[in-house]
Amino acid sequence: MIGVIVALDKNYLIGKNNQIPWNVPEDLTLFKEKTTGNFIIMGRKTFESIGRPLPNRINIVISNTMENDFDFQELTFEELLNKIVIFHSIEEGISFCKNFSEKDIFIIGGAKIYQEVISKNIFDKLFISHIKGDFQGDTYFPKIDFKNYKNIFEKEYKDFIYREYTK
Numbered sequence: 282m283i284g285v286i287v288a289l290d291k292n293y294l295i296g297k298n299n300q301i302p303w304n305v306p307e308d309l310t311l312f313k314e315k316t317t318g319n320f321i322i323m324g325r326k327t328f329e330s331i332g333r334p335l336p337n338r339i340n341i342v343i344s345n346t347m348e349n350d351f352d353f354q355e356l357t358f359e360e361l362l363n364k365i366v367i368f369h370s371i372e373e374g375i376s377f378c379k380n381f382s383e384k385d386i387f388i389i390g391g392a393k394i395y396q397e398v399i400s401k402n403i404f405d406k407l408f409i410s411h412i413k414g415d416f417q418g419d420t421y422f423p424k425i426d427f428k429n430y431k432n433i434f435e436k437e438y439k440d441f442i443y444r445e446y447t448k
């Protein structure tokens with residue numbers, strides 16, 4: 282399963298000055314629950330914004346300006362946990378993850394990565410936290426119409442509504 286996971290406000294805002302525009306800890310907990318033990322794929326700027334590999338996940342970073350400093354090809358899933366593995370395209374990253382077929386792949390942003398994955402239609406599910414309200418910022422999720430997707434799960438939290446969609 283390839284999932285796109287994102288938190289956005291009602292205007293599809295996702296970022297401000299290379300950070301998240303809001304502070305919603307419950308959403309971060311949900312993000313951790315969903316992604317732990319799996320692959321996360323992110324753009325170089327999102328990786329820099331997080332500032333470290335996220336624990337108990339394999340961190341795939343897409344970049345043309347970074348290089349791997351170790352040989353990852355022969356390592357097991359467990360050996361790769363907590364590490365960063367760099368690829369020069371999203372397709373190469375996904376193709377590597379698919380060697381471990383039982384694991385899920387989460388596309389975790391940012392805008393540039395979301396844009397490419399949505400426009401090329403290389404995902405199976407959307408995991409969306411619809412943050413209540415509108416915020417100030419500079420980076421947006423592609424303006425897809427969620428009505429075109431099947432809402433298969435919904436849960437309301439204080440600051441957001443969490444929904445899962447399939448095609």
Ligand SMILES: NC(=O)c1ccc[n+]([C@@H]2O[C@H](COP(=O)([O-])OP(=O)(O)OC[C@H]3O[C@@H](n4cnc5c(N)ncnc54)[C@H](OP(=O)(O)O)[C@@H]3O)[C@@H](O)[C@H]2O)c1
Nearest residue numbers: 288296299300324325326327344345346390391392393394
């Ligand atoms: N609300 C949320 O759920 C959420 C989630 C994630 C991120 N964000 C926010 O989104 C913002 C960052 O988004 P962004 O669009 O500026 O940056 P980004 O997508 O995180 O990273 C862009 C960089 O990724 C690399 N890249 C992207 N596509 C590539 C491709 N096809 N081939 C090779 N490299 C590729 C390039 O790195 P190089 O320049 O190194 O080549 C590019 O400069 C931040 O504000 C962050 O906080 C929000």
